[in-house]
Amino acid sequence: MKKVLKDKIINIEDTSLFDNKFLFSYLDSDYNLDNVEVFYMSELLKEKENIELLNNLNWKFAMYSEVYSPKDELEIFENLFNYALNNNKKIHIVWITLKEELDILEDYYVKSWYLRTDVNCFVPDFKNTLVTVSVNIENLIWRWSDYKANQKNIFFIPPVRESWQNKAMFKWINRWSIAWIYIKNYNEFNINFLQDSIKSEQILPLTFAQVFKYNLLDIWFMWKEKDLIISY
Numbered sequence: 001m002k003k004v005l006k007d008k009i010i011n012i013e014d015t016s017l018f019d020n021k022f023l024f025s026y027l028d029s030d031y032n033l034d035n036v037e038v039f040y041m042s043e044l045l046k047e048k049e050n051i052e053l054l055n056n057l058n059w060k061f062a063m064y065s066e067v068y069s070p071k072d073e074l075e076i077f078e079n080l081f082n083y084a085l086n087n088n089k090k091i092h093i094v095w096i097t098l099k100e101e102l103d104i105l106e107d108y109y110v111k112s113w114y115l116r117t118d119v120n121c122f123v124p125d126f127k128n129t130l131v132t133v134s135v136n137i138e139n140l141i142w143r144w145s146d147y148k149a150n151q152k153n154i155f156f157i158p159p160v161r162e163s164w165q166n167k168a169m170f171k172w173i174n175r176w177s178i179a180w181i182y183i184k185n186y187n188e189f190n191i192n193f194l195q196d197s198i199k200s201e202q203i204l205p206l207t208f209a210q211v212f213k214y215n216l217l218d219i220w221f222m223w224k225e226k227d228l229i230i231s232y
Contacts, residue, residue, distance in 0.1 A: 001015040001016070001021045001022075001023055001229070002023065003023045004022050004024050004205045004208065004209040005209065006206075006210070006214045007206065008206075009022075009205060009206070020231055020232050021230065021231050022198070022205055022229070022232060023228075023229055024205075024212050024213070024227070024228045024229075024230060025209075025212065025213045025225050025226070025227060026183075026186075026212040026213055026226055026228050027212070027213050027217070027221065027224070027225060028224045028226050035090055035220075036090045036091065036220075036221070037091045037092070038091070038092045038094060039080055039091060039092070039094065040094045040095060041073065041076065041077075041093060041094060041095040041096060041097075042094075042157040044076045045068045045072060045073055045076060045157055045158050046068070046157055048068060048069070048076070049067060049068060050066065050067045050068075050069070053067050054067045061147040061148065061151045061152070062145075062147040062148070064155055065147075065159040065160065065161060065162075067159065068157055068158055068159050070098055070161065070165075073096075073097065073098060073101070073158055074098055074100050077093065077098070077101045077104070078104065080093055080131075081105075081108075084130045084131050085108075085130060085131075088130070089130065090129075091131055091132075092131075092132045092133070092134070092179070092219065093131070093132075093133045093134070094133075094134050094136075094182055095134065095135065095139075095182055096133050096135060096158075097135070097136075097139050097158045097159070097160075097165060097169070098165060098168075099168035101133070102133075102169075102172045102177065102178075105133060105172075105177055106172070106175075106177055109122050109124055109129070109177055112124070112125075112129060114129070120175070121174075121175045121176050122176045122177045123176065124176070124179075125218075126179055126218035126219045127218050127219065127220065132179040132180075132219060133178060133179060134178065134179055134180035135169050135173070135180075135181060135182065136158075136181075136183075137181055137182065137183045137190055138160065139156070139161065139169060140166065140169055140170065140181070140193070140197075141190075141193050142154045142160040142166075143161075143162070143163045144160060144161060144163060144166075145163060146160065147160065170203065173203055173207060173211060174203060174204070174207055178211065179211065179215040179216070179219065180211050180215055180216055181211045181212070191230070194208070194228075194230055195231055195232065198230060198232050199232050208230075212228070213225070
């Protein structure tokens with residue numbers, strides 16, 4: 001078994017070299033921190049709910065994405081982003097879903113000199129940067145086209161977005177500008193998705209280690225550390 005650390009992978013003593021298992025650590029946190037304000041997009045976007053559309057979907061389940069519209073989500077993000085910069089406040093936004101939000105964040109990180117041009121990835125100072133974000137695992141698993149088969153089973157807030165928005169989430173995780181993957185339940189379904197993502201190299205093991213643990217350590221959230229074994 002191999003332990004995935006912040007910047008290297010090591011074989012665990014007295015375990016097989018060939019068992020095809022990664023041992024990750026993840027942080028079980030309440031995300032409370034005195035000097036960081038945490039905002040949940042799900043709570044803020046709920047206030048923008050289009051009740052009339054929700055009550056009249058008429059089996060057009062893909063329209064659920066507009067019940068909590070991308071336009072409203074982007075407006076909320078922009079307001080939070082400007083609040084942080086204008087007031088010199090450190091914030092963390094949980095559960096973003098839009099490429100447009102990531103474009104704003106990326107531009108901020110470029111201006112903060114966090115871009116490593118040699119690898120075209122970011123190395124943000126998560127301890128000191130004013131704005132950090134996370135994505136929810138459901139918005140990585142599901143895409144807009146999945147509404148047809150899954151219907152109300154994937155009615156999340158914020159909603160599952162279009163496929164190109166889903167691809168943007170993976171891109172920015174691998175560019176290290178997303179600090180964390182929000183996973184409420186480490187159930188079998190979610191773990192299988194994580195295993196498939198590693199097998200397909202959608203996200204590399206060292207990157208997973210960052211968004212499971214080490215970025216949150218840099219932000220200084222309080223936590224209980226737990227182990228997660230992923231087969232590959």
